[in-house]
Amino acid sequence: MKFFIDTAEIDEIRPLVDLGLVDGVTTNPSLILKSGRDIFEVTKEICDLVDGPVSAEVAATDYATMVKEAAALYDIAENVCLKVPLTPDGLKTCKHFSDQGKMVNVTLCFSASQALLAAKAGATFISPFVGRLDDVAHNGMSLIQDIRTIYDNYNFDTQILVASTRHNLHILESALIGADVATIPPKVVHQLFKHPLTDSGLAAFVEDWKKTGQTISG
Numbered sequence: 001m002k003f004f005i006d007t008a009e010i011d012e013i014r015p016l017v018d019l020g021l022v023d024g025v026t027t028n029p030s031l032i033l034k035s036g037r038d039i040f041e042v043t044k045e046i047c048d049l050v051d052g053p054v055s056a057e058v059a060a061t062d063y064a065t066m067v068k069e070a071a072a073l074y075d076i077a078e079n080v081c082l083k084v085p086l087t088p089d090g091l092k093t094c095k096h097f098s099d100q101g102k103m104v105n106v107t108l109c110f111s112a113s114q115a116l117l118a119a120k121a122g123a124t125f126i127s128p129f130v131g132r133l134d135d136v137a138h139n140g141m142s143l144i145q146d147i148r149t150i151y152d153n154y155n156f157d158t159q160i161l162v163a164s165t166r167h168n169l170h171i172l173e174s175a176l177i178g179a180d181v182a183t184i185p186p187k188v189v190h191q192l193f194k195h196p197l198t199d200s201g202l203a204a205f206v207e208d209w210k211k212t213g214q215t216i217s218g
């Protein structure tokens with residue numbers, strides 16, 4: 001499963017790139033706002049830092065303006081993946097650019113029928129928001145399972161990009177279901193490292209090693 005990082009903060013992305021954990025990045029208008037950066041400048045910096053797809057979202061909600069904004073966003077770098085909302089205008093924009101072989105991420109997906117529409121519009125990625133479904137007492141992960149089944153039934157190429165991930169279990173269950181990608185906030189990536197037995201085991205090894213009085217030198 002690929003890891004995309006769900007942030008527009010360069011300082012949070014860089015250390016994860018150094019760990020080899022970044023297959024792509026996703027941004028959205030709220031993340032751009034949080035970063036306090038200009039969308040063009042920050043998207044360019046992220047694209048230079050990361051080899052994989054970097055999702056940049058349109059702000060418009062009508063087809064004609066989305067197409068104009070898309071042209072400007074695609075111009076930033078080769079690895080820009082356009083992000084459009086799951087609306088009729090968004091899917092029309094998706095089809096327009098996927099027909100030209102460009103990457104499109106369809107976002108704000110909350111149902112399997114919406115995911116079916118995105119696949120038929122040629123989306124490269126579908127972004128179902130699991131955390132926001134959990135927030136309203138729906139089972140976010142069962143949506144991922146349903147989309148997996150539907151896409152496998154018809155061999156759709158659209159990749160399932162699990163979004164709005166909030167904790168370890170979302171990532172683990174995404175991998176068990178066979179989602180193609182999870183986009184993960186940096187703090188959740190760091191949580192994936194954590195296990196109390198790793199911490200206590202390491203502390204014991206460090207103490208025992210001191211007692212040997214030995215050093216390892218190259």
Ligand code: G3P
Nearest residue numbers: 006026131132163164165
């Ligand atoms: O990329 C969009 C997304 O992951 C939203 O997450 O936490 O705002 O629901 P959240």
